[in-house]
Amino acid sequence: MSNYTQIIGIASGILTSSSLVPQLVKIIKEKKAEGISLGMFVVLLIGLGGWVWYGVEKKDIPIIATNCFSFVTNVLILIFSLKYKKKEANK
Amino acid sequence: MSNYTQIIGIASGILTSSSLVPQLVKIIKEKKAEGISLGMFVVLLIGLGGWVWYGVEKKDIPIIATNCFSFVTNVLILIFSLKYKKKEANK
Numbered sequence: 001m002s003n004y005t006q007i008i009g010i011a012s013g014i015l016t017s018s019s020l021v022p023q024l025v026k027i028i029k030e031k032k033a034e035g036i037s038l039g040m041f042v043v044l045l046i047g048l049g050g051w052v053w054y055g056v057e058k059k060d061i062p063i064i065a066t067n068c069f070s071f072v073t074n075v076l077i078l079i080f081s082l083k084y085k086k087k088e089a090n091k
Numbered sequence: 092m093s094n095y096t097q098i099i100g101i102a103s104g105i106l107t108s109s110s111l112v113p114q115l116v117k118i119i120k121e122k123k124a125e126g127i128s129l130g131m132f133v134v135l136l137i138g139l140g141g142w143v144w145y146g147v148e149k150k151d152i153p154i155i156a157t158n159c160f161s162f163v164t165n166v167l168i169l170i171f172s173l174k175y176k177k178k179e180a181n182k
Contacts, residue, residue, distance in 0.1 A: 005148040012145055015138025022131045040113045047106025054103055054153070057096040062145070063154075 009062030017066055020073045027080045041078045100153030108157055111164045118171045132169045
């Protein structure tokens with residue numbers, strides 16, 4: 001694999017990963033999680049875990065790095081969503 | 092690459108891709124796009140385009156298929172979001 005391909009993978013990984021961050025910031029800032037489907041997040045987490053596994057099998061660093069980062073960001077989104085959903089339910 | 096690795100990639104692709112669909116359905120059903128950051132979607136689309144390119148360079152079918160599907164789904168989310176945002180602005 002050339003360095004050039006590696007750079008495309010890393011750049012794409014940074015873009016798709018960073019697109020998750022505003023969602024997390026928005027939930028923490030507004031302290032509410034409406035519009036977020038929890039079922040969707042569970043499916044997404046299983047899928048991201050699978051991609052990390054796939055990356056390990058293929059020894060593909062951009063795939064592993066991107067999906068690990070996305071996995072952690074989505075776990076944080078899930079935790080904050082559940083926290084604010086619970087608070088709303090208690091009102 | 093073994094068939095087993097290919098299966099992990101395809102299964103992960105189906106999971107991460109399908110997690111986008113409820114978001115699209117929700118926007119179309121509720122005819123509103125609140126909670127969706129448009130700037131985030133543009134960054135995501137550029138990133139997904141990059142992943143397709145990366146998949147082509149590495150001749151990696153699961154990467155190409157998953158990111159093409161995600162790209163199309165996100166373009167649809169973007170189109171419907173813009174449509175409903177415009178309507179809300181005209182109210």
